[in-house]
Amino acid sequence: MNKKNGVLGFVALLLFHQLIFAQSIGNILSSNQANNTSLIRFDNKTTVFSEQQAIAYLKSLSGSYKRTSFENMEPATMDQYGIYHKKYQQQYKNIPVENGVIILHSKNSIVNSVTCNLKKNININIYPSISKAEALTFALDYVGSSEYMWEDQAEEQLLKKIKKDLSASYFPEGKLCIYDKKNKYNLSKYYLSYKFDIYSKNPTQRQVIYVNAMDGSIIYCYDKFTDASAVGETRYSGTKTFETLHSLEGYLLRDNTRGNGIITKNLNFLGEEFGAYCTNIPYASAVDYVDDDNNWSAQEYDNFLKDNAAIEAHWATQVTYDYFNENFNRNSFDNQSAPIWVYLNPCENYENAFWDGIRITIGGGYLIHDNFACVDVIAHELGHAITGAEIGDHDVIYEPGAVEEGISDIWASCVEHYVNPNRNIWQIMDQISLNSYCERDLQNPKQKGMPDTYMGQYWINELSNDNGGIHTNCTVLGHWFYLLSEGGTGVNDNGDFYHVEGIGIEEASKIIYSTVTNYMTPNTGFEAFKQFTMQVANNMYCEYCVAYTSILNAWHAVGLGEPVSYYESYLMVDQNLSNIENIFAASNIVEANSHIYNGSGIDFVSGKNIIFSPGFHAEDCFLKASICACGEIDNTGYKSIQESYSETEDIQNVSPLKEKDVAIFPNPSRGTFSIQTPIEQYSVKIINSRGQEIYSNNDNNQNITIELNTEPGIYFIKITNANSQYIKKLIISK
Ligand SMILES: [Zn+2]
Known part of the structure; x- marks a missing residue:
């Protein structure tokens, strides 16, 4: 020690307390993982320490560092202000002390300060009772992953290439060290430990584990990846926030907060182009996108390589995960939190994207499309992943292939609706199409040369054409859903x-x-898929509910089966009834003008409206009127609106008119039609599907013409004279 600049020359001791809350893994940790790091500053006017003098000074402090030595960890670095920073590892009896580090800061070979994080008063046995190999067994038991990086030869080769070191390996080498595990009073307790860095491939995670070298117990474990919330400018969707990982290399497009992770990687166009195809894609050579400050800006990524598409893909995969998680409580595509790997840039000018049963691969596009990394493509591909996880290995040709494509398009629209309902969610790939071209339109399939009717115009039958037109015929299902x-x-x-x-x-x-x-x-084709949806509807709704009717009518609309008939839709109860127990049900309107008495249990059930017209009279009855619930079925299956009903108007003597007495022409019409009838003194009422009267006209005689200015749809026309009534469905089309 330099006498002239003895310990009295030490001027300032500033303590900084920096709290580092490690991520808690299981129940191993207490939450008191606070470390104390201090900065010791020297007044160089009075204290001129060389590096060795500064270290000697530190060791002398309070005598707390017996048998402590320091080993230089890495070459000194010089910053822009001419300060050298040199880091040393604390050792106890030549065994490294975890997190025991000092950094000497010096200028012109004179130390002006020391960052100091030293472990005091270590006094433990340094001879392990178990071997390193035994300790690794305990560590792997604890991690419990199904696959590790060192088991994958391709990953191993890649690592050697990246590190330019033939001996590089993911295999956890393990090293003996001293670990300071604070007790709940934040007091140090030291353990002789083996430290392992374990990188798992499935699930994707990297953990550092300290195994007690005396008994094999796990002392501490932390995740090497740390989650971070990033902000970035996506290629198509503006500025978005998303999750990244902070690693030693920087921030990566990896999200460990959803399932077992979402990993977005760059293939750097290393696949082999083969016409329009891309083959031999070297997935193991894919690299991470790395950002230094976690602000993924347009200046950095909106380039000719379309790197901002990776930001879009990463964000879109996260929102697709969230859509299924929030709406269906589904955890990743397999519902078992499988990691989702997204790869960009398989080949140059590649005009497609696909799910191969393991991962999503996204082409950068060329003449027809921009980069395929848009929300509806990602959702479509993950839709395939979900279908595959649910139904297992399957052929994708003919109708089953088209049904599967249709399902994926439906999810594309759903996820777009989830993230941006203001967009035209029914167009698939519209965001990426150049020259205002888009692949599929579920609202108007024919505009893109695709069918809106099962086996109708544009339907493809040839196996040689896209496996039986699976990317064309699929719009029948998409249009049904629309x-x-x-x-x-x-x-x-x-x-x-x-x-x-x-x-x-x-x-x-x-x-x-x-x-x-x-x-x-x-092998689910369209008819089977229809049957399944009807069964699901049956589980969800009562069969007269609007949703049930709509499902059936939508299938009819795309050419599969009959609609809900007029008779199922509208029921007129016009007979006088006594001593009965009966259910009168229809999907749209149940109307009654009859006289009912001595009824023990009479139910009126409708999807929408129950109308008691003049003339209705119930006496000595228990009568129930119920509207079917859609989505919230109570234990009776119906949403009851009225427990009982009774009216005491006089019975009119009403009898139905016969078909031959009245003709309506044309029907369907565009709103102008004629009533042709010989009867006199009749009234006309037109009721919409919500049961509201939209037209009425009294005192008509024989033939008349009505001009109706109303929305296209199904209506009911009611023609009544003194002693008869006639009701017919009236269809107004565009
Ligand atoms: Zn597809």
């Missing part, structure tokens, strides 16, 4: 008029999810 969600009126390729009341995309998506996860098998 009609079910949004509703619609029209005439399909079979010449059938249809009218569907939309039930909303959220409700419609529940039917798809339950169908895919509970009913579908490989």
Whole structure:
């Protein structure tokens, strides 16, 4: 020690307390993982220490560091202010002390300060009772992953290449060290430990584990990856926040907060181009996207390589995960938290994206498309992953292939609706199409040369054409889902008029999810898929409920089966009834104008409306009127609106008119039609599907013409004179 600048020259001792809360793994940790790091500053006017003098000074402090030595860890670095920073590892009897580190800061070979994180008063046995190999067994038992990086030869080769070191390996080398595990009073307790760095491939995680070298117990374990919330400018969706990982290399497009992770990687165009195809894609050579400050800006990533597509893909995969998690409580595509690997840039100019049973691969596009990393493509591919996880290995040709593509398109629309309902969610790949071209349109499939009717125009039958037109015929299912969600009126390729009341995309998506996860098998064609959805609807709703009717009518609209008939839709109870027990049910309207007496249990059940018209009279009855619930079935299966009903108007003598007495022409019409009838003094009422009267006209005689200015849809026309009544469905089309 330099006498002139003795210990009295030491001027300032500033203590900084920095709390580091390690991520808690299981129940091993207490939460008191606080470390004390201090900065010791020297007044260089009076204290001029060389590095060795500074170290000697530290060792002399309070005599707490017996048998402590310091080993230089890495070469000194010089910063922009000319300060050298040199790091040393604390050792006890030549065994490294974990986190025992000092950094000497010096200028012109004079130390001006020391960052100091030293472990005091160590006094333990340094001879282990178990071997390193035994300790590793305990560590791997604790981690319990199904696959490790060192077991994958491709990953091993890649690591050697990256590190330019043939001996590099992911295999956990293990080293003996002294670990300071604080007790709950933040007091140090030291353990002789083996430290292992264990990188798992499945699930993707990297942990550092300290195993007690005396008895093999796990002392401490932490995740080497740390989660971070990033902000970045995506290629198509503006500025978004997403999860990244902070690693030694920087921030990576890896998200460990969802399932076992979402990992987005760059293949750097190393696949082999083969015409429009890309083969021999070297997935093991893919590299992480790395950002230094976790602000993924356009300046950095909006480049000719379209690197901002990786930000889009990473974000889109996260929101797709969230969609299924929030709506269906599904944890990743397999519902067992499988990691989701997303790879960009397989080949240059690659115009496609696919799910290969393991991962998503996304092409950068060329002349027809921009980069495929958009929300609906990611959701479509993860949709395949879900279907695959649910129904197992399966062929993707002909109808089963088209059904599967249709399901994936449906999820694409659902996820788009989830993240941005203001977009046209029914167009698939519209965000990435160049020249305003888009691949599929579920609202108007024919605009893109694809069918909206089963086996209708544009339907493809040849196996040689896209495996039986799976990416074309799929729009029949997509259009069914569109009609079910949004509703619609029209005439399909079979010449059938249809009218569907939309039930909303959220409700419609529940039917798809339950169908895919509970009913579908490989080789599910359109008819089978229809049957499954009807069964699901049966589970979810009472059969007269609007949703149930809409599902059936939507299938009819795309050419599969009959709609809910007029008789199922509308029921007129006009006979006088006594001594009965009966259910009168219809999906749309149940109307009664009859005289009922001595009824022991009479139920009126409808999906929408129950109308008691003038003339209705019930006496000595227990009568129940119920509207079917959609989605919230009580234990009776119905949502009851009225427990009983009774009225005492006089009975009118009413009898139904015969078909031959009245003709309505044309029907369907665009709103202008004629009533042709010989009867006199009749009234006309027109009722919409919500049971509201939209037109009425009294004192008509014989033939008349009505001009109705109203929405397309299904209506009921009621023609009544003094002693008769006639009701018919009236269809107004566009
Ligand atoms: Zn597909």
